[in-house]
Amino acid sequence: MPRITRLMCAVVTGLGATLLTSPLVGQAPARISTRQYGDGSARLTVAGSFRIDEDVKLNKMASYSDGEYTWLQFGASGSDSASVLVTLGDSGIGIGPGLGKNGATAEGENCKGKLEVTAALVSGAYTCTGVTSYNSATRKMGTIDLTIRFTAETARP
DSSP states (O other): OOHHHHHHHHHHHTGGGGOOOBOOTTOOOOOOOSEEEEEEEEEEEEEESSOEEEEEEBOGGGOEEOSSOEEEEESOTTSSSEEEEEEEETTEEEEEEEETTEEEOEEGGGEEEEEEEOSSEEEEEEEEEEEEEEETTTTEEEEEEEEEEEEEEEOOO
16 A cells, blocks of 8 residues: 555544534635655644643654645644644644544634745644533533644655
8 A cells, every 4th residue: 555545544544534624714725735744843732621731743654745635643643642633725724632532623713823835844823712622531522722833844855
C-alpha cells in the first residue's frame, strides 16, 4: 500500500473521522500545495469539560497535504497524551483536540483565526468557543473553549 494511502487511513480511522469542516467566517478556504512536513509544533490550551495546556510536537508521519486537503496531526490521536488534528480544505478548518478518551471537534462559526501559507511553512492561530465536547471521566457531553498556535515546516527533499 503506498505511504500516502496508509497515512490517510491512519488519520481517517482516528479522530479525523469526525472532522467535517466548515468555512471560517470571513476567510476563504485554504488550498495548500502537495507536500509533506518535517517539523512543527502546536501550543494548545483547552478549558471546560476537559483541560489541556501543552506544547505538542508535529507527528510527521501522519501530516501531509495532497493539494486539496491538509491534515496536520500534533501528537498521537487517541493516546493518553494531548493531541490535536488540524484539517484544512475547501470547506474551511477543523480542529480536533484530544486527551485520552476526551475529545471535541471545533469548526466553522465556533472558530476565529488566521492561516498563513508559504512554500516553507504552514502556520495559524485560532480561538474556538462553545465547542461541544466529551468527558470520559463523567461520561457526559460538555463544552470547551480552545486556543491553538501551530507551525508545520515543509519537509526538505
